[in-house]
Amino acid sequence: MHTTALQETSTFEAANSAPVLSLNGISKSFPGVRALNDVALSLYPGQVTALIGENGAGKSTLVKIMTGIYQPDAGEIVIGDDAVSLPTAHAAFGHGITAIHQETVLFDELSVAENIFLGHAPRNRFGLIDWKQMRANAREVLDTMGAGHIDAEARLRDLGIANKHLVAVARAMSIDARIVIMDEPTASLSAKEIEELFQLIEFLKSDGKAILFISHKFEEIYRIADRYTVFRDGEMVGEGRLAGTSQSEIVKLMVGRAVDHIFPKRTPDIGEPVLRIDGLSHPTEFDAISFELRRGEILGFYGLVGAGRSEVMQAIAGLTRTSAGTMRLEDAPLEPKSAADAIRSGIVYVPEERGRQGVVIGLPIFQNVSLPSLSRTSKSGILRLAEEFALARQYTERLDLRAASLSQDVGTLSGGNQQKVVIAKWLATRPRVIILDEPTKGIDIGSKAAVHGFMAELVAEGLSVIMVSSELPEIIGMSDRIAVMREGRMVEIFDNKDLHPETLVRAAAGIAA
Amino acid sequence: MKSLTKYREIWLAAAIALLVAAVAIRFPAFATPSRLLTVFNDYTILIILALGQMTVILTRSIDLSMAANLAFTGMVIAMTNAAYPAIPIPMLIIMAMAIGSLLGAFNGILVWKLDIPPIVVTLGTLTVFRGATFVVSGGAWVNADAMSAAFIQLQRGVFLGLPILSWFAIAAIAAFYLFLARTPLGRSIYAAGVNPTASVYAGIDVGRIKFVAFVISGMVSGLCGYLWVSRYVIASTEVANGYELQIVAACVIGGISIAGGIGSVAGAVLGALFLGVIGSALPVINVSPFWQLAISGAAIILAVVLNARGEKRQGRIILRQAEAA
DSSP states (O other): OHHHHHHHHHHHHHHHHSOEEEEEEEEEEEETTEEEEEEEEOOOTOEEEEOOOOOSSSSHHHHHHHTTTTOOOOEEEEEETEEEESSHHHHHHHHTTTESSSSOOOTTTTTTHHHHTTOOBBTTTTTSSHHHHHHOOOOOOOOTTTTSSSOOOSGGGGSSSHHHHHHHHHHHHHHHSSEEEETTTTTTHHHHHHHHHHHHHHHHHHHHOOEEOOOHHHHHHHHHSEEEEEEEEEEHHHHHHHHEEOHHHHHHHOOOOOSOOOOOOOOOOOOOOOEEEEEEOSSSSOOOOEEEETTOOOOEEEEOOOOSSHHHHHHTTTTOOOOOEEEEETEEEOOOSHHHHHHHEEEEOOOIIIIIOOOOTBBOOOHHHHHTTTTTTTTTTOOHHHHHHHHHHHHHHHOOOOOOOTTTGGGOOOHHHHHHHHHHHTTOOOEEEEEETTTTTOOOHHHHHHHHHHHHHHHHHTTTEEEEEOOOHHEEEEEEEEEEETTTTEEEEOOOSSSOOOHHHHHHHHOOO | OOHHHHHHHHHHOOOOOOHHHHHHOGGGGSSSHHHHHHHHHTTTTHHHHHHHHHHHHHHTOOOHHHOOOOHHHHHHHHHHHHHHHSOOOHHHHHHHHHHHHHHHHHHHHHHHHSOOOHHHHHHHHHHHHHHHHHHTTTTTEEEEGGOOOOHHHHHGOOOEEHHHHHHHHHHHHHHHHHHHHHHHHHHHHHHHHHHHHHHHHHHHHHHHHHHHHHHHHHHHHHHHHHHHHHHHHOTTTTTTTTTHHHHHHHHHHOOOTTTOOOOOOHHHHHHHHHHHHHHHHHHTOOOOOHHHHHHHHHHHHHHHHHHHHHHHHHHHHHHHHHHOO
């Protein structure tokens, strides 16, 4: 008791004293993208700092720099009084930095004790692992943090996600970590488990750890954090003490940005409904989703990561099964059993993960474009290369693709140009409805503008577009209407007239107006 | 990737030429066209099998049951010929391909519908097919006396200066080239191997593609079943025992990536010919057959190292872009 009281006072002192870790002037670029630009962040002992920002603001990149996975292009990392470099994950670990991710990175097949002490297990006098000692130490660590209910000998995979988090924290405790990074730790936890996690964070605070807490959920941030740092587009735009700072001030920091490029002006010519979704449900991912998509319309889908937007789109595109609800395309019922079915009926889905789900790296550009249209570019079962090239040329030219030759491997292109190839691939199937999932994620400004301009052209030709995007300027700049989803449910569909970005953020985060 | 693959095939062709030249220094007769054509003819069966194996490997699978399939089909065909010598040989060849396809389809169904790893499936069916060969033959051999003259002679006939057996290989090379490079299905095989996830999004049924690949490898195994028993004039349960390793080796040496999606018809053919040249040259220069095994083994490891390096370079590019996304 005595020691706890002492630590609490010292915690208070620490808030006004030196940070345990400071990042100064950190910049990091990837080909075509500037992920972080001259950002700063300080973590204080015994304090929880919330890192807040939209998707793509640079939070994950920063975490990767702090844990030694990425190397910054510029800037310094100061721990205590010393500037350090973190060339490897091991080095970061050695400096007492540990991260707990959404999906914990532990070893399912090993026991709890082994997970806690992997790499620093107690040894006996023969230099072999002292199992008895290790289990005893594990129990002690777990007990100290009030997680005595976890069996040190249990196999990790038999534990729930919440208990896995506890094991990860126990591991951090066992190496005497000074800095604990929690990257959306509550994403897959129940309300009760979240409460337990918060008690644990309180415990870590009282133990003098500096905690970086990343979350999209304001209620959690206000519940647990002492300080905040807001990132926007790879820059640090504000920081301070959370007490006395209102939610709307933080929302303003998150969204109030300079317009980075002009969106194409268009005069929407919106016709009859093309796609009608009614009560679409999935056992675990989304529930009772209803909306209409009209001819010549861009319908934006906004929401936090994990709101279920992509899952709904994948169901419409025939990639996942639904448990209830109906879909109609024009006047015919739409029941796609596979992606091929959906493509035949004229619905295409441009997936979010370009590298994994979009481009086929290793195949040349023209073969990427023709992949879903092979039946059209072949005659009596034999591919006609001239037609494949013509098809690829037709669509890549419209998208202003920059490539030396259509025969070059798509993997040699920049991210932006790869995305153009992916979009060309789907347009070449001549769809009636095109669903774009985060179409400009991680691509450069120039390619972004090309994609946006092209979307405007498509709807002008009578195509209908659904655009899932987490970028506010994009969703407001491009959409005719905006559907907001939250935790697998439709919150509201807004007409994009004098719509304020903060309205969307509030709807997506579930903050009352 | 294209230029890289081309590189690899040119390097392999150069290695083969170098090998031939080295042997020719001591034994000029080895490098004569007629001798080299004999090597090609001797390794026809390996070339055809390697093409089938490559199709499977392209889809990120492997077919270890090809040699056992060959033995079973060869036995059935030889027994059929012995019992009904009147059945015309082309009919028997079609029958061999049909039986082989059926066995391949069995592999394919297990991989596609039950989602069992191909290496496990075909390791199992390897034993099953060998066992079945024993069951149908009762362990007996079918030898030259029992086979009809036409059965033995067909592939020994000469057409335009080449043995008919060689023409089988040439036809197979042409057919596989046409199939893999110029048909929608062939293209889908490559796409499904390089990036199965993106292929699913593009409307390709990756499971069905694997099934088709196994049917193809089964079909060529069946064809080679006939070619083998008629060439060596014997059908026994021991036919082509352990040959599956040679087939996989030819593919690996030919630059077919075990990770799927990368490889060409030319690569598979050159890989088989490389083994062919080693196998034919070493006895000529009085190297013991045990060294042949060691040298083939070293060639496989060297090929894998070279391929891995080539692919890694490509991987780094992917990663950098994945990071940016």
